[in-house]
Amino acid sequence: MSSEFELIAxxxxxxxxxxxxQLGVGxxxxxxQPSPGHWLVVSVDTSVVDVHFPAAAPAHAIxxxxxxxxxxxxxxxxxxxxxxxxxxxxxxxxxDWLADFARGFHELCDASGVSLVGGDIARGELSIGVTVHGxxxxxxxxxxxxxxxxDVLAVTGTLGGGxxxxxxxxxxxxNLDDPLLAAYLLPQPRIAAGxxxxxxxxxxxxxxxxxxxxxxxxxxxxxxxADLDGEALPLAPGLVERLGxxxxxxxxxxxxxxxxxxxxxxxxxxxxxxxxxxxxxVPLTVIGSLAAEPGIRGVADSIPSGWLHFxxxxx
Amino acid sequence: MSSEFELIAxxxxxxxxxxxxQLGVGxxxxxxQPSPGHWLVVSVDTSVVDVHFPAAAPAHAIxxxxxxxxxxxxxxxxxxxxxxxxxxxxxxxxxDWLADFARGFHELCDASGVSLVGGDIARGELSIGVTVHGxxxxxxxxxxxxxxxxDVLAVTGTLGGGxxxxxxxxxxxxNLDDPLLAAYLLPQPRIAAGxxxxxxxxxxxxxxxxxxxxxxxxxxxxxxxADLDGEALPLAPGLVERLGxxxxxxxxxxxxxxxxxxxxxxxxxxxxxxxxxxxxxVPLTVIGSLAAEPGIRGVADSIPSGWLHFxxxxx
Numbered sequence: 001m002s003s004e005f006e007l008i009a010x011x012x013x014x015x016x017x018x019x020x021x022q023l024g025v026g027x028x029x030x031x032x033q034p035s036p037g038h039w040l041v042v043s044v045d046t047s048v049v050d051v052h053f054p055a056a057a058p059a060h061a062i063x064x065x066x067x068x069x070x071x072x073x074x075x076x077x078x079x080x081x082x083x084x085x086x087x088x089x090x091x092x093x094x095x096d097w098l099a100d101f102a103r104g105f106h107e108l109c110d111a112s113g114v115s116l117v118g119g120d121i122a123r124g125e126l127s128i129g130v131t132v133h134g135x136x137x138x139x140x141x142x143x144x145x146x147x148x149x150x151d152v153l154a155v156t157g158t159l160g161g162g163x164x165x166x167x168x169x170x171x172x173x174x175n176l177d178d179p180l181l182a183a184y185l186l187p188q189p190r191i192a193a194g195x196x197x198x199x200x201x202x203x204x205x206x207x208x209x210x211x212x213x214x215x216x217x218x219x220x221x222x223x224x225x226a227d228l229d230g231e232a233l234p235l236a237p238g239l240v241e242r243l244g245x246x247x248x249x250x251x252x253x254x255x256x257x258x259x260x261x262x263x264x265x266x267x268x269x270x271x272x273x274x275x276x277x278x279x280x281x282v283p284l285t286v287i288g289s290l291a292a293e294p295g296i297r298g299v300a301d302s303i304p305s306g307w308l309h310f311x312x313x314x315x
Numbered sequence: 316m317s318s319e320f321e322l323i324a325x326x327x328x329x330x331x332x333x334x335x336x337q338l339g340v341g342x343x344x345x346x347x348q349p350s351p352g353h354w355l356v357v358s359v360d361t362s363v364v365d366v367h368f369p370a371a372a373p374a375h376a377i378x379x380x381x382x383x384x385x386x387x388x389x390x391x392x393x394x395x396x397x398x399x400x401x402x403x404x405x406x407x408x409x410x411d412w413l414a415d416f417a418r419g420f421h422e423l424c425d426a427s428g429v430s431l432v433g434g435d436i437a438r439g440e441l442s443i444g445v446t447v448h449g450x451x452x453x454x455x456x457x458x459x460x461x462x463x464x465x466d467v468l469a470v471t472g473t474l475g476g477g478x479x480x481x482x483x484x485x486x487x488x489x490n491l492d493d494p495l496l497a498a499y500l501l502p503q504p505r506i507a508a509g510x511x512x513x514x515x516x517x518x519x520x521x522x523x524x525x526x527x528x529x530x531x532x533x534x535x536x537x538x539x540x541a542d543l544d545g546e547a548l549p550l551a552p553g554l555v556e557r558l559g560x561x562x563x564x565x566x567x568x569x570x571x572x573x574x575x576x577x578x579x580x581x582x583x584x585x586x587x588x589x590x591x592x593x594x595x596x597v598p599l600t601v602i603g604s605l606a607a608e609p610g611i612r613g614v615a616d617s618i619p620s621g622w623l624h625f626x627x628x629x630x
Contacts, residue, residue, distance in 0.1 A: 022354060027459050027536075028391040028520060029358040029449070034349045039337060042432070043344040044446060046402040048439035076343040087361045087402065087444040117357070124363035125440040129402040131359060134344070144342050205343060221342075 004121040007093055011102040012086070012119060020082065021117050030118040032083055034135065041134040041141065043073035049126035053185070054169060059097045060104030061176065061185040066128035067108045068187045069208065072259040075194035076206040078142040079134030081112050086119040087129035112191055142197060142204035147222035147264035149292040151202055154270070154284050156193050156261045156277065159211055160248055161236030163255025168242060180238050187259040194261060196276040201263040210256040215296060218264065228288040228298035253299060264290055319436040322408055326417040327401070327434060335397065336432050345433040347398055349450065356449040356456065358388035364441035368500070369484060374412045375419030376491065376500040381443035382423045383502045384523065387574040390509035391521040393457040394449030396427050401434035402444035427506055457512060457519035462537035462579035464607040466517055469585070469599050471508050471576045471592065474526055475563055476551030478570025483557060495553050502574040509576060511591040516578040525571040530611060533579065543603040543613035568614060579605055 013025045023031035034040060047066040049055050057065075067084065074081050086105070109116055114132065165184020173181050190206070197204060203222055205214045211233075219226055230249065236258075239248040265273055270286065277284045288298060328340045338346035349355060362381040364370050372380075382399065389396050401420070424431055429447065480499020488496050505521070512519060518537055520529045526548075534541055545564065551573075554563040580588055585601065592599045603613060 022453075023456070023458065028388040029356045029394065029456075031392075031451070031456055032355040032357060033453070034353075034355050036351065038349075040347040040349050040355070041344045042347060042398075042400060042446075042448075044400045044402045044433060044444070045435050046404055046437045046439075046444065048404055048437050051438050073343040077346075079344065083357075085357060085359045085446060087359045087446075089361055089363055089442060118359060120360050120444075122361045122363050122442075123366050124361075124442060127404060127437075127439055127442065129359070129361065129435075129444040131357075131400060131402075131446040133357075136346070138337075138348070141338070141344075141346055143338065 007098065007121050008119070011098050012116060014106065014116065018115065021115055024117045025119065030085070032117065037137070038135040039138050039141070041074055041077050041079035041136055042131065043070055044129060044131040045070045045073065046127055046129040055126070057185055058176070059100035062128070063101040063104030064108045064186055066130050067105055068189050068259065070130040070132040071112055071114070071189035071191060072187070072206040072208065074132055074134040075190045076142065076204050076261055077134070077136065078140065078194045078198040078204065079136045080195060081114040081132060081134045081191060083117045083133040084109070084114050085117060085131045088119065089122045089124040089127045091123065091126060112189070140198050142194065142201050144203055144205055144218050144221035147203035147218050147224050147290050149224050149290055151264040151290045152267050152270055152286050153226060153288040153290060154263055154265065154273070154286045155207070155211070155234065156190050156282050156284055158234045158236040159207065159258050159260065160239045160251035160255050162187065162257025162259070163251035164236055164239045164242055166257070180236060180242060183236060184257060187257070189259055190261045190282065192280045193277055193282045196280060197261070197263055197273060200269050200273045200276065201265045204261050204263045207258040207260045207262050208256060210254040211262065212253050212296060213256070214262055218262065219294065219296065224290045224292060225294045226288055226290050226296045228296060230299035232285060232287045234283070234285040322413065322436055323434070326413050327431060329421065329431065333430065336430055339432045340434065345400070347432065352452070353450040354453050354456070356389060356392050356394035356451055357446065358385055359444060359446040360385045360388065361442055361444040370441070372500055373491070374415035377443070378416040378419030379423045379501055381445050382420050383504050383574065385445040385447040386427055386429065386504035386506060387502070387521040387523065389447055389449040390505045391457065391519050391576055392449070392451065393455065393509045393513040393519065394451045395510060396429040396447060396449045396506060398432045398448040399424070399429050400446045401431060403434065404437045404439040404442045406438065406441060427504070455513050457509065457516055459518055459520055459533050459536035462518035462533050462539050462605050464539050464605055466579040466605045467582050467585055467601050468541060468603040468605060469578050469580065469588070469601045470522070470526070470549065471505050471597050471599055473549045473551040474522065474573050474575065475554045475566035475570050477502065477572025477574070478566035479551055479554045479557055481572070495551060495557060498551060499572060502572070504574055505576045505597065507595050508592055508597045511595060512576070512578055512588060515584050515588045515591065516580045519576050519578045522573040522575045522577050523571060525569040526577065527568050527611060528571070529577055533577065534609065534611065539605045539607065540609045541603055541605050541611045543611060545614035547600060547602045549598070549600040
């Protein structure tokens with residue numbers, strides 16, 4: 001096995017994208033110059049083999065996905081991505097795999113305007129921890145606790161694709177042109193959409209745990225309840241064909257791994273939000289409304305309890 | 316198993332230490348207010364069970380150690396610790412273990428002035444990734460590339476304790492009052508010493524990979540060579556008694572996990588550096604000097620090649 005230092009030099013040392021990086025990969029720490037007058041927005045997510053992605057998934061998709069799930073948290077705050085660090089744990093260093101993994105990671109870095117500025121490589125079960133840093137003008141973050149009774153509830157893109165893609169993988173689908181498999185293995189964090197919704201949305205969260213679970217987080221943080229319109233849920237293309245209608249509906253409500261943005265906004269702001277997102281090619285669908293009465297009504301009762309936990313199952 | 320959210324609420328949500336934390340644990344991201352006119356100093360390290368620590372180590376020591384190794388990187392830059400995030404992967408949630416683990420982690424947070432501001436909990440092989448953030452006035456960081464021919468080479472504290480403690484553990488020692496075992500399982504990052512050496516040391520690195528390996532990093536980054544005085548190496552108390560003289564000497568040169576600071580400084584600055592560290596109760600020992608000629612001379616030849624890699628062995 002190559003040393004940690006050789007691996008870092010070979011696969012993870014690149015010229016940073018901008019001069020905010022005073023010192024990048026290769027010293028004890030990274031030195032960064034934050035933008036004056038901004039808040040720093042930070043999140044970390046770990047992707048573990050056979051929990052969050054299949055061991056046999058293409059390495060470039062594993063690299064892409066590990067970064068995407070962290071960037072999705074920045075998107076949900078409306079932040080501008082700046083820098084990331086990667087803590088890579090892997091059982092052995094295979095050059096082909098690492099080159100492919102690094103390519104997937106770097107391509108999403110480039111597409112998202114984020115620089116890989118540091119990291120660590122350790123030996124163990126394959127897992128990738130990605131810490132992302134973004135920036136925001138003070139007080140402009142889309143938080144979970146700003147939703148109000150009377151707000152409309154809306155979601156970007158479509159739902160259920162993450163779970164549908166997992167099922168497609170389990171069914172033997174290996175072609176990343178398959179929209180469901182791509183939704184699962186190559187999720188696209190809604191970075192531009194999150195920034196566009198600043199000043200319009202009252203609260204936001206990314207749909208990582210499943211629509212109902214994430215909606216519950218918003219409701220609890222904001223002290224409101226929700227009335228969902230089940231028929232309005234934008235199902236991922238091909239989802240009904242693969243799973244059947246009932247299972248597709250459940251995947252949209254509880255499947256998780258969709259990395260869309262769930263937002264609340266005043267009814268008067270829906271047109272403005274939709275126009276901003278349309279300019280980015282991102283659909284926004286109203287799926288319900290918020291009320292003072294706690295609880296989630298409309299469709300939640302039809303989901304068997306315990307069903308929501310499949311996210312942690314081995315893919 | 317409790318949900319991720321319950322675990323975070325129970326063990327990892329605490330009031331942040333200062334008001335730079337605009338939003339802590341519990342949203343998609345953390346919101347931090349960096350100090351105006353400072354650089355951000357960031358590092359991540361992963362500690363993997365049976366690679367970096369024994370599975371049966373006390374949980375509070377595992378928590379302490381996972382944070383300590385990351386803080387040691389901040390120390391080596393001379394940075395002031397501010398915030399950290401923890402990516403915890405664990406096979407199952409045992410309340411006793413987690414409470415003890417969190418206590419060890421939080422106690423070192425308090426002692427170091429760092430706030431735990433975010434994290435992630437995933438299921439898998441036990442591993443702890445800690446991202447630490449510190450701050451520095453621009454241009455004051457202790458980097459690896461500032462060492463010059465003619466500089467003196469010095470090290471804080473003592474060497475070989477990390478490896479000696481690993482050997483003590485393997486020999487069945489379980490009492491954390493044993494100085495070697497404490498050096499291995501409860502390392503104390505040299506945070507105050509690192510800050511005190513700003514403006515005095517020309518380069519610094521923490522001794523995590525072993526004195527020779529880390530010295531090599533400094534020499535390569537600075538374009539210098541080194542002449543070590545083997546007899547000057549400050550051996551950890553009890554090391555010769557446990558390992559014998561030859562093995563103790565090897566542990567000091569290549570054992571790693573000592574988390575002391577290895578620094579270069581002009582001969583004229585040695586008294587000042589020693590005085591500053593003495594005020595902190597930290598000894599500083601001159602162990603050699605730097606020269607224009609590349610390579611490490613003095614003691615390196617007596618270390619068999621390959622011997623340095625035991626750090627990754629199962630404890």
